[in-house]
Amino acid sequence: MITTKNIRIWMMGALAAFTFSCTESEEPVLEVPPVEEGLIEINGGGSTFPNSVFINLSKGEQLPVSRKKWDLAFSTGTDFKVLINGTAGALAYPTGIFDMNAVSDEQAEPLRSSGRLEMSFTNMEAILSVDLPSNPLSSPVMGTVNATAASNQVFLLNRGAFGIDPRPWKKIRVLVQDGKYILQHADVTSSTFSTVEVSKDRDFNFVYVSFEEGVVQVEPKKEDWDFMWSAGTSTTPFPQAVNGTLAYPFQDLVFHNIYGNVGAVQVMEADIAYENFSEGNLTGLAFNNDNRLTIGSNWRAGGGPNASPSIREDRFYLVKDAAGNIYKVRFIALTRDGERGRPSFEFALVKGN
Template structure:
């Protein structure tokens, strides 16, 4: 006997079966297509350039982050390596001492009086105390962290004051414990130290640490950014400097995301104009993934005590992101209304995936 209650259940069941059948037959939801072209004014924060800014071309997005937000970057790769904050002009000095409490003001004062641990144009030894700007993981100043605790020395860290107020120097030591980093840190004058565990996160190139706040969010996930505009440590050939190379602070650096598998190459207008570069011109192009300074400071020129720098309009860049999208990028302005720290660029998709 069919009752109203049975009919109600039958209708509900039929509707559920129909909806399930429709859901199964629908095409899968596709990802959002990459942005085809755009213009971005980088929010570097103004004349004192307080921000590093991460750019995602396929989304047409930027993420400004304060340069002083972090002190150390812990690599998430197979090795155990730690970088210092080159965007602030930080330097680290190897003390040759393996006990945190045995390092103090005596060692720091010698560095202060000599100027050896200052980022300046007159410090001919600065290259010895910074990570290699072009590929920092290939030559970090702190080397690789040893699995033998007794082999990991204490470093004196000048946290950098490029465009920032000076902050207290620190002493740091990094060990490995149970597959994690173990950071020891303290003020120079302290006779005790704090300890912090830092776990790797494979979604990111680095895990960032502030010596005041602990683990902090800095860069996006490794697949979600293409290049970063920032002040930072750069190098130039200089015969009087140690190893013939001077490390010095530079305001307008562009680092492409080499550790996130982003490649970049510079193209000269004299070879092919920006407007004329198409997918047909990609043949034979070699994208650089072992030097994050291919763009670097090359997009701008000039500058000095009484001379403002200018955009170099004779070149542009081809960038291949981690997903295989390929863009052309051209910087078009160094300032906004004459204010530094707000450069801009245009970009266009050459080949999408």
């Protein structure tokens, strides 16, 4: 939501930004200045948190997208890497088999009965079956797709049931051909499989695929969003878990867009108050472009058996977008009228590009 003050500022800036060329045949160019301040209530969809929500601070906009809209995300970078849907709590398991038709429920049943491929607080091995939440492309569970087709194995995929109705497990295999991804997928019990060709689109961080719908639109173009609020897979140190790290479902994660050149840094109110922070206070701050969980779950205190989650009022965040605009961001509400899935934050421009 943009304040009336912001609308007036935007209109004045927009009028000042009109520039005309020397020829009558060309259209006038309108440069829209970044929004200077605002308040946004995130449309997470309510208590079942069905949406991931992409935020663009410079436009004061949000884009809610159903978390179950997609299953796999295909990187558009130089390498060929595929991510599973961590916002749904998906997990993947390498079968060591390189033929789709040779994988069946025989391989899936032991994983299902043991809970080895379930996202839960009691699965001490879950960290082995998820993409690294802080920087998934640095350690995707499916690795890098090999240019040699015979080297790419079949994975079993639990599509996730974190706030989502369980769906049949899948078997998947990804190949590379002529610079494109080739996805093979089927239900675990199927004796045939479907094939989807996925081309890279460099305007986006990823190209998304749904097993039911094929290629689908999920996130905005890489330069058109700054952070995403979503439920999803998180991690925490836990000695009893494999590698000392527990992967578990978390409702209120904030991922900033590290693959779209967005940086973030946390600032404590004890060092300087949100209201007092200005451009002169930027000196010495290091924006994080590698860990997309810099905001993560840190903006709220986790609940427990005898306490509900709450906003942490002792901190705020700076977000530097792809254009170089720097905003301060402070979360001010976890719920709306007591309903989860609708947190709010305020933001203000500290430095324009």
